[in-house]
Amino acid sequence: MSSNNRIKVGVIGAGAIATHCHIPAYQALPDVEVVAVADATPGRAQEVAGKFGIARAFTDYRDLLAVDGLKVVSICSPNAFHAEQTIAALEAGINVLCEKPMAIAYDDAVRMVDTAKRTGKLLMIGMTNRFREDIQAMRQYAVDGLLGEIYYMKAGWLRRSGIPGYGSWFTNKKLSGGGSLLDIGVHFLDMALWIAGFPKPLAVTGATFAKFGPSGKALGGWGADIFRTGKQVFDVDDLATAFIRLENGAVLTLEVSWAAHVGEFGENYLRFLGTEGGMETASRFDKHYSVRYYSERHDHQYDQQLQVSAGDKNHWVEIAHFIDCVKGSAEPLVTFEQSLTVAKVLDGIYRSAELGREVAL
Amino acid sequence: MSSNNRIKVGVIGAGAIATHCHIPAYQALPDVEVVAVADATPGRAQEVAGKFGIARAFTDYRDLLAVDGLKVVSICSPNAFHAEQTIAALEAGINVLCEKPMAIAYDDAVRMVDTAKRTGKLLMIGMTNRFREDIQAMRQYAVDGLLGEIYYMKAGWLRRSGIPGYGSWFTNKKLSGGGSLLDIGVHFLDMALWIAGFPKPLAVTGATFAKFGPSGKALGGWGADIFRTGKQVFDVDDLATAFIRLENGAVLTLEVSWAAHVGEFGENYLRFLGTEGGMETASRFDKHYSVRYYSERHDHQYDQQLQVSAGDKNHWVEIAHFIDCVKGSAEPLVTFEQSLTVAKVLDGIYRSAELGREVAL
Numbered sequence: 001m002s003s004n005n006r007i008k009v010g011v012i013g014a015g016a017i018a019t020h021c022h023i024p025a026y027q028a029l030p031d032v033e034v035v036a037v038a039d040a041t042p043g044r045a046q047e048v049a050g051k052f053g054i055a056r057a058f059t060d061y062r063d064l065l066a067v068d069g070l071k072v073v074s075i076c077s078p079n080a081f082h083a084e085q086t087i088a089a090l091e092a093g094i095n096v097l098c099e100k101p102m103a104i105a106y107d108d109a110v111r112m113v114d115t116a117k118r119t120g121k122l123l124m125i126g127m128t129n130r131f132r133e134d135i136q137a138m139r140q141y142a143v144d145g146l147l148g149e150i151y152y153m154k155a156g157w158l159r160r161s162g163i164p165g166y167g168s169w170f171t172n173k174k175l176s177g178g179g180s181l182l183d184i185g186v187h188f189l190d191m192a193l194w195i196a197g198f199p200k201p202l203a204v205t206g207a208t209f210a211k212f213g214p215s216g217k218a219l220g221g222w223g224a225d226i227f228r229t230g231k232q233v234f235d236v237d238d239l240a241t242a243f244i245r246l247e248n249g250a251v252l253t254l255e256v257s258w259a260a261h262v263g264e265f266g267e268n269y270l271r272f273l274g275t276e277g278g279m280e281t282a283s284r285f286d287k288h289y290s291v292r293y294y295s296e297r298h299d300h301q302y303d304q305q306l307q308v309s310a311g312d313k314n315h316w317v318e319i320a321h322f323i324d325c326v327k328g329s330a331e332p333l334v335t336f337e338q339s340l341t342v343a344k345v346l347d348g349i350y351r352s353a354e355l356g357r358e359v360a361l
Numbered sequence: 362m363s364s365n366n367r368i369k370v371g372v373i374g375a376g377a378i379a380t381h382c383h384i385p386a387y388q389a390l391p392d393v394e395v396v397a398v399a400d401a402t403p404g405r406a407q408e409v410a411g412k413f414g415i416a417r418a419f420t421d422y423r424d425l426l427a428v429d430g431l432k433v434v435s436i437c438s439p440n441a442f443h444a445e446q447t448i449a450a451l452e453a454g455i456n457v458l459c460e461k462p463m464a465i466a467y468d469d470a471v472r473m474v475d476t477a478k479r480t481g482k483l484l485m486i487g488m489t490n491r492f493r494e495d496i497q498a499m500r501q502y503a504v505d506g507l508l509g510e511i512y513y514m515k516a517g518w519l520r521r522s523g524i525p526g527y528g529s530w531f532t533n534k535k536l537s538g539g540g541s542l543l544d545i546g547v548h549f550l551d552m553a554l555w556i557a558g559f560p561k562p563l564a565v566t567g568a569t570f571a572k573f574g575p576s577g578k579a580l581g582g583w584g585a586d587i588f589r590t591g592k593q594v595f596d597v598d599d600l601a602t603a604f605i606r607l608e609n610g611a612v613l614t615l616e617v618s619w620a621a622h623v624g625e626f627g628e629n630y631l632r633f634l635g636t637e638g639g640m641e642t643a644s645r646f647d648k649h650y651s652v653r654y655y656s657e658r659h660d661h662q663y664d665q666q667l668q669v670s671a672g673d674k675n676h677w678v679e680i681a682h683f684i685d686c687v688k689g690s691a692e693p694l695v696t697f698e699q700s701l702t703v704a705k706v707l708d709g710i711y712r713s714a715e716l717g718r719e720v721a722l
Contacts, residue, residue, distance in 0.1 A: 149572075152602060209512050209513065211510075239513060241604075243603075245566075253604070261655040263655055273622055274622065278621060301522065358566050
């Protein structure tokens with residue numbers, strides 16, 4: 001395909017998620033061209049543009065949105081800018097793939113969706129974990145009715161030592177809106193609800209803690225380490241736990257940590273208990289996943305195990321899917337309504353943690 | 362020791378817990394004699410008395426309480442009778458070891474404690490799991506300060522197929538007061554709170570389900586199987602889950618099932634996350650326990666593993682301890698206040714499940 005016919009993509013925010021995932025994933029597609037990158041840090045966009053052979057670099061994302069013929073932007077900036085930048089891109093007639101979390105406040109998420117609906121442009125939130133092979137399989141198990149009625153769900157990701165220090169915005173509430181819950185909890189909440197068919201959440205009770213971050217302990221490998229410079233800002237959660245009541249009577253419990261005294265390198269899991277069967281996945285990202293299914297046959301306990309690959313290319317699959325949506329050959333796997341529901345639950349967990357009591361959604 | 366100097370014990374309720382645990386545990390002690398057994402089912406007490414060489418058998422427990430010189434009774438009857446029988450025994454001047462759960466209603470538990478205080482007799486609830494070697498070790502880890510401030514706790518026992526069918530009173534709310542939560546959840550709630558030093562619970566939110574029991578599925582090995590006779594009564598929970606807020610800001614989550622589509626034969630675990638360390642035990646009853654402790658030393662992750670025996674003699678240790686208390690050489694490990702706290706939380710979980718919202722305690 002000639003350069004002129006390629007889908008022109010811009011990337012706003014040139015941090016690790018842009019350079020490790022979005023930019024290479026777009027560049028792996030033959031009919032896509034990343035034509036511009038923007039980052040508010042002086043020189044950062046230029047550096048990344050040089051490294052990836054991207055023609056144009058900006059410090060002001062509004063200059064990027066003015067690039068002629070731009071069809072898609074990825075929003076890879078700190079969470080606090082997602083809403084403003086997404087809305088500006090949609091208003092400029094550009095389709096948006098926005099990194100998680102959607103926004104730092106539910107009201108912002110609503111404005112994003114309203115703008116997408118009004119402009120008719122695509123907006124998809126980067127729930128990249130839905131594209132994991134085990135999660136796709138589990139969704140199919142549920143769709144196929146192998147679980148019957150799902151009444152109890154658990155989802156969690158407990159990192160032992162994984163506080164992101166990237167430029168420290170992750171741990172600065174003004175820029176991030178929240179800590180471990182918004183950063184990684186969002187994925188497990190979304191996966192659990194999606195696999196279960198997005199039953200409506202009615203109420204949440206939650207609690208958040210910050211027992212490691214304020215002292216600069218348990219720093220992870222993501223991003224730059226500025227904790228030991230004495231300039232650290234840490235006013236977000238490093239552990240969150242929640243109990244979520246769903247309209248169909250089911251309950252979902254969620255737990256997440258950036259840092260905690262747990263075994264090995266931590267753990268992540270999803271479990272679904274249904275009337276006809278149960279299933280779970282528990283894995284580390286550098287190993288194979290196993291999806292285990294439990295039921296009964298002929299009055300005996302009956303187990304299945306499905307081995308799938310580790311799937312470290314989820315962003316690649318997600319971005320290829322989003323480009324298919326832009327081309328009109330697919331519908332976004334992550335819908336407006338689902339993204340709003342997730343944003344509402346996250347907002348509710350933080351409110352509940354602050355109030356110290358259950359809140360209705 | 363001559364027969365006359367032995368501590369005379371009576372056992373009320375001659376079901377499985379009496380014949381598998383209490384009676385043999387008392388009989389293993391050289392200075393104790395089980396002199397009477399009572400059971401409301403005609404012929405049952407006589408049968409058990411014959412089997413264990415117990416001199417006297419009654420169908421009315423009040424006749425047992427009138428036996429001369431009785432110093433101790435074990436209450437092993439269905440839950441609904443615990444309060445009445447405990448209070449009657451205390452009023453008769455007899456020390457009481459009462460099986461869990463303490464009572465089917467919190468108000469009954471309060472009356473039991475009031476009576477014990479007024480009569481000056483001992484009352485201990487049979488929290489036999491506290492006597493497990495791994496649990497004793499974990500309590501010591503906490504007491505020694507190895508966890509720092511404990512802020513997040515999890516406790517659970519998920520049986521895959523373990524609905525008790527003993528005479529069916531376990532599954533009949535009028536006799537049991539509740540299902541899996543009262544039967545096995547009580548242990549995990551008690552262990553978690555005890556290890557953490559019994560922080561005061563402030564509020565609970567919970568949910569209960571009955572997805573297996575009503576159809577007679579997933580029957581366990583405990584007790585007689587009358588499910589398949591068509592006479593089954595099942596109006597209690599077979600799965601319960603709860604989120605418990607504690608006064609010190611910590612959270613405890615609890616999950617329990619008699620039956621659920623989980624892996625292998627189920628799982629049971631306790632986990633504690635603290636500022637200085639975390640620890641967990643996860644085990645099956647027929648294997649060794651491992652207590653795992655996680656912390657950090659010299660900027661590295663630091664793990665310990667403590668192997669302890671499976672401890673299937675917890676009732677023996679508990680009953681020897683209770684006899685020591687009766688003799689005045691020990692103080693009850695399970696106190697009035699702790700037992701009332703556990704009863705209050707259980708009561709709150711059922712209320713919350715019924716109301717579909719968090720309740721203050």
